[in-house]
Amino acid sequence: MDKELKMDQNTITGIIGSGAMGSGIGQVAAMAGHKVVIYDNNTASLDKAKASLQSTLAKLEEKGKIVSAAEIMGRLTFAPEIGALAPCGLIIEAIVERLEVKKAVFAEVEALVSDTCILASNTSSLSITSIAAACKNPARVMGLHFFNPAPLMALVEVIPAIQTDLVLLAEAKALIGAWGKTAVLAKDTPGFIVNRVARPFYSEAIRIYEEGIADMATIDWAMTTIGGFRMGPFTLMDYIGHDVNYVVTETVFTSFFFDPRYKPSFSQKRLLEAGWLGRKSGRGFYNYAEGVTQPQPDTDDYKGKIIVDRILAMLINEAADALYLNVASAADLETAMTKGVNYPKGLLSWCNEAGLSTCLATLDALYDQYHEDRYRASVILRKYVAENKEFIF
Numbered sequence: 097m098d099k100e101l102k103m104d105q106n107t108i109t110g111i112i113g114s115g116a117m118g119s120g121i122g123q124v125a126a127m128a129g130h131k132v133v134i135y136d137n138n139t140a141s142l143d144k145a146k147a148s149l150q151s152t153l154a155k156l157e158e159k160g161k162i163v164s165a166a167e168i169m170g171r172l173t174f175a176p177e178i179g180a181l182a183p184c185g186l187i188i189e190a191i192v193e194r195l196e197v198k199k200a201v202f203a204e205v206e207a208l209v210s211d212t213c214i215l216a217s218n219t220s221s222l223s224i225t226s227i228a229a230a231c232k233n234p235a236r237v238m239g240l241h242f243f244n245p246a247p248l249m250a251l252v253e254v255i256p257a258i259q260t261d262l263v264l265l266a267e268a269k270a271l272i273g274a275w276g277k278t279a280v281l282a283k284d285t286p287g288f289i290v291n292r293v294a295r296p297f298y299s300e301a302i303r304i305y306e307e308g309i310a311d312m313a314t315i316d317w318a319m320t321t322i323g324g325f326r327m328g329p330f331t332l333m334d335y336i337g338h339d340v341n342y343v344v345t346e347t348v349f350t351s352f353f354f355d356p357r358y359k360p361s362f363s364q365k366r367l368l369e370a371g372w373l374g375r376k377s378g379r380g381f382y383n384y385a386e387g388v389t390q391p392q393p394d395t396d397d398y399k400g401k402i403i404v405d406r407i408l409a410m411l412i413n414e415a416a417d418a419l420y421l422n423v424a425s426a427a428d429l430e431t432a433m434t435k436g437v438n439y440p441k442g443l444l445s446w447c448n449e450a451g452l453s454t455c456l457a458t459l460d461a462l463y464d465q466y467h468e469d470r471y472r473a474s475v476i477l478r479k480y481v482a483e484n485k486e487f488i489f
């Protein structure tokens with residue numbers, strides 16, 4: 097690379113897209129002291145972002161969490177023209193999740209900025225490599241995947257495309273650290289770490305429900321009360337919204353060349369088709385209309401433990417396989433699941449605690465019962481059990 101690509105506190109940060117993620121990331125950068133330019137091609141969205149940031153920062157000032165909302169607002173510019181991004185040294189794109197639109201925007205913005213500007217995408221599910229390929233200098237492109245809401249969630253996945261100049265990774269991690277966040281490194285593979293490893297939390301819960309082994313309320317009860325998760329899978333899917341959660345599952349499934357492990361469900365697809373998107377539409381798996389009595393769980397501990405063990409074994413298998421395939425280090429896998437989706441424990445330490453042979457036995461029993469590829473245990477789990485090893489961080 098001819099010119100040094102650098103990002104530090106003085107870097108003017110550009111954000112493309114002023115929606116939920118763009119405005120949140122803009123807030124994080126401005127609170128960390130950067131001048132921030134937020135560009136959106138929809139002025140209504142820009143106005144909304146400005147008003148909402150003003151109100152959020154005012155509340156933070158009231159609570160004494162920041163000294164001056166006005167000072168931070170003063171660092172933020174809201175621009176309806178892409179040309180306003182020209183002076184930026186780092187640009188984070190957070191627009192609509194469509195590859196062709198993202199590629200066009202990356203090509204357009206690259207022509208505006210200096211040769212040393214770093215270009216990042218906040219995509220949840222698209223290939224960073226294919227976005228980078230839209231640029232003349234793909235070495236300056238990477239993924240910086242924040243979680244929603246960006247100001248509150250500690251995790252950022254740093255994803256190099258295969259073309260990315262690896263020198264940038266240390267800088268990106270340092271910058272994310274300076275923004276008060278924790279960076280983990282993920283290979284450019286579908287769902288990166290969190291959106292891949294977390295899939296069974298939803299899909300295995302739905303599978304248990306579809307088979308009639310337990311109802312939603314019982315599965316949610318088991319996963320929270322016995323499993324220690326903050327929300328049960330059905331409550332969480334309703335909270336995320338089926339338009340978002342189903343689409344991530346479908347994208348991951350398609351991107352993995354239809355690996356049955358990631359197969360979406362008809363139950364969730366039908367909710368989407370009906371417009372039962374979850375909390376935001378008043379109905380999803382649960383009905384949130386006023387006065388509706390919520391289903392009560394069957395609080396049988398034995399049944400609850402079977403549910404938790406099955407979903408947990410599938411989650412552990414996914415984490416183990418991601419380690420086996422070098423998607424991320426063991427330590428980053430643990431950090432990602434505890435900080436990105438607030439799991440009570442890292443999945444690999446959970447596996448060590450439960451016993452690798454116990455987890456393998458659960459998976460093998462499921463495989464024997466169903467004869468479905470979905471339940472195949474990761475090679476690393478089998479190998480470690482044979483060698484009497486544990487996961488090391």
Ligand SMILES: NC(=O)c1ccc[n+]([C@@H]2O[C@H](COP(=O)([O-])OP(=O)(O)OC[C@H]3O[C@@H](n4cnc5c(N)ncnc54)[C@H](O)[C@@H]3O)[C@@H](O)[C@H]2O)c1
Pocket residue numbers: 112113114115116117118135136137138141142189190191192193197201218219220221241242243244
């Ligand atoms: N919402 C989440 O939970 C979440 C979490 C992590 C990552 N992401 C990713 O972040 C990105 C944005 O998601 P979001 O939830 O903030 O979306 P959003 O719909 O809230 O906001 C997208 C914004 O981009 C603007 N936009 C669309 N096309 C544009 C273009 N060509 N040029 C300029 N602006 C354009 C829209 O006007 C809108 O304001 C997506 O890639 C998504 O996958 C979302």
